Amino acid sequence: DYNARNFVHADMDTSQFTESQEEKNESFLTLYLKAVLAQKDAQAKSGVDSDSAGLMMLLKLLTSKDSSTGLKRMIAEQFDTVEDIMAGVESGNGTTLVGERNRVALEVMDKQIAAGKKHLAIFYGAAHLGDMEERLLKKGFKRVKVEWLTAWDLPHEE
Numbered sequence: 001d002y003n004a005r006n007f008v009h010a011d012m013d014t015s016q017f018t019e020s021q022e023e024k025n026e027s028f029l030t031l032y033l034k035a036v037l038a039q040k041d042a043q044a045k046s047g048v049d050s051d052s053a054g055l056m057m058l059l060k061l062l063t064s065k066d067s068s069t070g071l072k073r074m075i076a077e078q079f080d081t082v083e084d085i086m087a088g089v090e091s092g093n094g095t096t097l098v099g100e101r102n103r104v105a106l107e108v109m110d111k112q113i114a115a116g117k118k119h120l121a122i123f124y125g126a127a128h129l130g131d132m133e134e135r136l137l138k139k140g141f142k143r144v145k146v147e148w149l150t151a152w153d154l155p156h157e158e
Contacts, residue, residue: 010108010122012101020096031095038088042081072152086127094131102132106139 002009012020021027060070090099105122112120124132133143 008108008112010105012096012104016104017096017101020100024093024096024100026096031089031097034089034095035085038085038091039081041088042084045084069154072154073157076152076154082126083130086130090131098128099131102128102135106132106135 001007086098089095094100102124105124109120109122122132137143
C-alpha cells in the first residue's frame with residue numbers, strides 16, 4: 001500500500017518485468033536451472049556433498065535431545081552458501097528478479113535524492129543485498145557501519 005505520503009513505489013511494474021524477462025530470454029525454468037548450477041558450484045567450493053551430508057544431519061537431528069537447536073544449526077549452515085548461490089545466479093547479465101529490479105529501485109532512489117530527500121529506506125529481501133551493495137559502491141556510496149543482530153542463540157556443540 002503506497003498511499004502513505006512518504007512511500008514511493010520503487011519496483012518494476014508488471015509490464016517492465018515481463019519486458020525485461022523477454023529481453024533476457026528468462027523464465028522460471030532458466031532461473032531454476034541457473035540456481036541449481038550455482039548451488040552445485042557453491043557445494044563444490046565448500047567441499048561438502050550436501051545431499052548425503054544433509055540426510056545424515058537430518059537423521060542425527062531426529063534422534064537428538066535438542067532437535068530445535070540442531071535444526072537451527074542445519075539451516076544456518078545452508079545460509080552460509082546463499083551469497084555464493086546468488087552471485088552465481090546473478091552472474092553474466094544478471095536477472096530481472098534481482099538485478100533489474102535493483103536497478104529500477106536505485107533509479108527511484110536517485111530521483112528522491114535529487115528532490116532533496118535525505119532519509120531513505122529500500123525494502124527488499126536479502127537476495128537483493130549483494131547486487132545492491134555493489135551498485136551503491138559504484139555510485140560512490142561507502143559502507144560506514146555493519147551491525148549484526150542475534151537471530152538465533154545457538155549454544156556451542158558438545
